Structure formats: C-alpha cells, structure tokens
Amino acid sequence: MGDVRSALLGIRQYQASGQRAPHKPLLILLALEKFSRTGSSELAWETVEEQLGKLLDEFGVPKQGPQSPSYPFTRLRADGIWELSEDVPDDQITPLRQGKVVGRFSDSIECQLRSDPSQIASIARSIAEAQFTSSIADDVLTAVGFDPESATAGEPSSGTRRRSAAWREQILQAWDRACAFCGFDGALGGVAVGIEAAHVRWFNFDGPDEPDNGLALCSLHHKLFDRGALGLADGRVVVSNFFSASTDSGRRIYDLHGVELRLRPGALAPAASYVEWHTSQVFRGVSLTS
Ligand SMILES: [Zn+2]
Incomplete structure (x- = not known):
C-alpha cells in the first residue's frame, strides 16, 4: 500500500514554464474536506460543478479563461486515486449532468485516510502550500471548509526547497x-x-x-x-x-x-x-x- 500523502501530493499536473494548474489539487481538497466531515469522499457532479466552479473563479489562474470543473473531475481518474460512478469521457459536461455522476477517492486512498484521520488536515495544508503562495494558503483552506488553525503544516517532502x-x-x-x-x-x-x-x-x-x-x-x-x-x-x-x-x-x-x-x-x-x-x-x- 502506497503512502496516501505522496499519492495525493504527487498527481500529474500540466507543467510548462512555471504555469499554475490548481484544478486537480482544489478537487482533492474538496474531497478531503468531505471525507473529514462525513467519512466518505463521495462528491456528486452537481456539487463539484458549483463548489469547484467558485473555487476556480477565486483561486484559479485568471488568464486561462473559463475553467470547467469537468476537467479535474474526469481527468483525476488517470492518476489512479479517483473513480467515477459512470464511465464517461474526459472533460464533457453533458454526460456528467445526464448521468448524475458521482466521484470519490479510490478504495485504497479512502482506506488509508480512514486508518489515520489525523493526517487529513496536514495533507490538506501541504497541498494548499504547494499550489499557492503562503500568504493565501489559509484563504484557500478556509474557502474549501477546513479550519486553517487546525490544518497545521505537514512534514516537508524530501527535495522541497526551504524558504530562506x-x-x-x-x-x-x-x-x-x-x-x-x-x-x-x-x-x-x-x-x-x-x-x-x-x-x-x-x-x-x-x-x-x-x-x-x-x-x-x-x-x-x-x-x-x-x-x-x-x-x-x-x-x-x-x-x-x-x-x-x-x-x-x-x-x-x-x-x-x-x-x-x-x-x-x-x-x-x-x-x-x-x-x-x-x-x-x-x-x-x-x-x-x-
Ligand atoms: Zn502598503
């Protein structure tokens, strides 16, 4: 069984000359918050469309134009940590709406989170700090629904640059x-x-x-x-x-x-x-x- 922290922090992201791509990490944060509250990471497409849409408006990359939550909701599957209730094509919104599709972390991820729920807030903190500058990581955690005070820093992953x-x-x-x-x-x-x-x-x-x-x-x-x-x-x-x-x-x-x-x-x-x-x-x- 892999390490859940590295699995959630190590997803593939579009990386070209330092461009930000916070879509998938914001979806992971939403699912972590849902899990910490209810014991299940299950998120219905209509919830994601609304909540992730707001988060992308607020914390997404402004110059990228409209950013649909359907992109991370479907493409996070390829990272092996996310599953959908229906086999729908990537990116398309209509099948998600029509099928009332529900997404959730894979069994393996949920099982590891369940075995040590105390790590959830610190994983959330690490994700926010990896994707956003430190002055706004708290804003992101608050917007997702975490209490930033209790989401304390996780152990820095090896190879991470240290702030000077x-x-x-x-x-x-x-x-x-x-x-x-x-x-x-x-x-x-x-x-x-x-x-x-x-x-x-x-x-x-x-x-x-x-x-x-x-x-x-x-x-x-x-x-x-x-x-x-x-x-x-x-x-x-x-x-x-x-x-x-x-x-x-x-x-x-x-x-x-x-x-x-x-x-x-x-x-x-x-x-x-x-x-x-x-x-x-x-x-x-x-x-x-x-
Ligand atoms: Zn001033």
Missing part, C-alpha cells in the same frame, strides 16, 4: 522596512510591524530568493498583490478592474494605480521576467486605465 529567512531579511532591509506601494513603515517598540517580504514570482513556482524577485509590502498590499488585485507594470503599481470597494478606506486602493514603486537606495526593482509571471499567472482581469 535570510532572503526575507535582505528584502526588508533593502526596502527600508517600508511598503513598496504605499510607504507604510509602522513599528512597534522599534520593531517593524505589518511589513512583509513578498515574492513576485511565487517561491513554489520557481521564484528564486533573489533581491530582484522581492518587495517589502504592508500586510494588506501583500495580500492584494498575491490575490491578483494589485500588480506591476513598468515599475508602477496597477489595480485590477476586478477590484471593487465602496468605503473611502477601501477605495484608497484605486489611488495606488499608476504609482511608482518607492524604490529605496539599495533596493532592486523586480526583474521583468518575474513581473511577467505575476501578470500572467496571478493578476486578475486587466488593469484600470489611468
């Missing part, structure tokens, strides 16, 4: 512990607070720990940057046309559009190739016209 504390410190220093977008530089008892080092190209998608792949950002702007509400173009901040807000404080985000990065002496502007990755894989919609 030195890089983080280097970025914060280079940017003078101030947000590259708004200049926020709060400190508490003399220690910077609410300022984080953000990867432009995500660490888990070949984004290196290099000075030209990082920005110091305040916690709010870090989150909005990682979720694709904010982006970069020609050394300036851009705001997504998908972003909306109605209060003055929310609408202040619009004021960032077109603002030049607050480059400090010693800080490097993010390299064009990392900015391009962020624009194609993370940034949502198109930028506002200034």
